[in-house]
Amino acid sequence: MKTYRSYLHILLVTGLLGFGACKTSINTPAPSRGTADFTRYISVGNSLTAGYADGGLYREGQLNSYPSIIAAQMQKVGGGTFTQPLFSTDQANGSGYLRLVGFNADGTPKTEQVTSNLAIRGQITVPGFGNVILYTKYTGDINNYGVPLIKLQQITYAPYGNLSGYFERLLPGNSPTNTTSYLDFVTAKPYTFFTDWLGNNDALLYAITGGADPNLRLTDKALFSQLYNLSITQLTKSGQKGAVATIPDVVAVPYFTTVTVGAILAGVQKVNPAAKALYVNALNSDGSHSARIATAADLIILSFPTSMMGQPVAAAGNLPYGLTPLTPIEDKYVLDQGEVAMTQDYVNAYNATIKSVASSKGLAIFDAYAFLNDVKAHGLVVDGVNLSSAFISGGIFSLDGIHLTPRGYAVVANEFIKAINKQYNASIPLANVSSYRGVKFPGDNTK
Structure with missing residues (x-):
């Protein structure tokens, strides 16, 4: 009973452009870092930054996170090593995730939860909060600080490392003994450049629960502004340069547009x-x-x-x-329609803050709100691949209808790179989007 009836693999459109006797020369700028320094690049953000996909955090998603794709391109202009807090190969399925196993007769997808080779080490009950799933600890250097589910509202909250298994696995201490805030953690070691995509969950978590969870309200606009100013001030306190992204229109993703x-x-x-x-x-x-x-507005x-x-x-x-x-x-x-209007009002206010603060610091801005809405309205062709925001067939969104596929993360990485190149007079080469997969279909072994 859903709007989609069948799903086909994306048709990769390839072709050769024939030229006559005259040959056209294309001048490609030599790779350059411009006025930026990518020696130590860090990424700050939530699940999108971590590479979360298909309703979970797992190794393949981490390996195809947009920061890792950006970092690989930065290395072509002198960028340094980019280390992610990967799950081990023995526990590659991390938190578990959804896998597409086929389609029903009416064309609706059939999925199953992957439950093997997980990185779950246990569970703890935090008084006054509830149960927290704990994941295998990661030790070592970190450049990708993406923490699924974190809200901007929580980045200065010292006990947060006891309430989030995704953050707790990055900290040396065990829940409930942690007292290091997220903002202090990500800025503890020197860095030269950053990307920041915090703020999505301050609206998204309210929306995906239908506005029904009293613990997941929209973050107050004034508080959002205060914390965003604080975070960017701290991230740039030693003159670091960076790029930020606006919050997407959270109600324009397949999670809300597929079942009508x-x-x-x-x-x-x-x-x-x-x-x-x-x-x-x-x-x-x-x-x-x-x-x-x-x-139809509900x-x-x-x-x-x-x-x-x-x-x-x-x-x-x-x-x-x-x-x-x-x-x-x-x-x-x-x-419902009223909750949609309220969510969009808050997102617009959050984005006005993001743009204002980033502009005042001279940072690059990727307007994810405008970009992803344009993709929803008109689709996108990149490297000969037709993309859209349609569930499964569109190639950009993963099986949870919110987070991205490796191909979607490559698209986002390129938009960040374009913004960085423009702001800092750089010429970081773009990633090849066609080399990254969309939704994995049954029997498809591509990574």
Whole structure:
């Protein structure tokens, strides 16, 4: 009952451009670092920076993170070694992740959770917080400081290393004894250049839970501004140069655009032609929620279990789920129109802060919001590869509908590089996007 019916491998379009008797010479700038110094490049950020993909953090995703791709290109203009906190080959599947195993008769994908060769060493219960999964400790140098799930709101919180297994694995101490904040950790060792893509989770975590989790509210705009100013001031305190990215339009990713109200209703009507509308528990102007008829402006999350539709709800006298005002689709499964507007308002405010602060420090800016929205609207052709923001077939987004494939991370890496080249009069060569894979299909052994 989802909007997609079938998925095909991306057709790689290749061809030779024939020239006549005259040959055209193409002047490619000689690789140069310009006015920047890439001797020790570090990357600051969250799951996107870490290489998170397919609903998990695992070695292949780490190896294809956008910072590692940027660093490889920087090495062509004198950049130094870039070391990532990789999971070992014996525990390459890290936290576990989703794998595509096939398609159902209606074209919807079938996935399974990878549970072997994990890097999970245990679990701890933190009083007042809950359970924290602990991962195998990493020791050694670090250039990629990406920590999945971290919010800008948490970068100065000293106990955060006890509440995040992804951060805890990078620290020498064990939870609950850590007292080093994320911002202090990433700036403890000298560096010459940085990229920063913090802030996504300050909006994304609210959105992907349908605005239903009281612990995952949108970060206050003033607090975001204060912390972003603080973080960039600290990252540039010794004159370091860098590049930042704006926050993408979090409701424009496949997680929110694949399963639509219209597609669900059409599926319901195949079984129950009398069904006229879906009902959702939606946000009111006073902050309360009540049931109303769903519209196309209400966004259903990718993981919504469509099999629930029409099932009798015992607590409501066996009325069909999702089809009456007394049995609406629960708030956790839908980011309704009001919540969408509020999320976008906050993201726009966050991005205004990011651009203002970065400009005041003379940093390069990759406008990820504008770029990814343009990809959603018009698609993209890079190195002869047709890309889009469509789920699975688009090649950019991984199976969780939020994070990127290796090919998507290569696209992002190139956009960072373009911004760096422009700001610092550099000529870092772009990565070859076609050499990175999109979604891995069953039987595909490419890395």
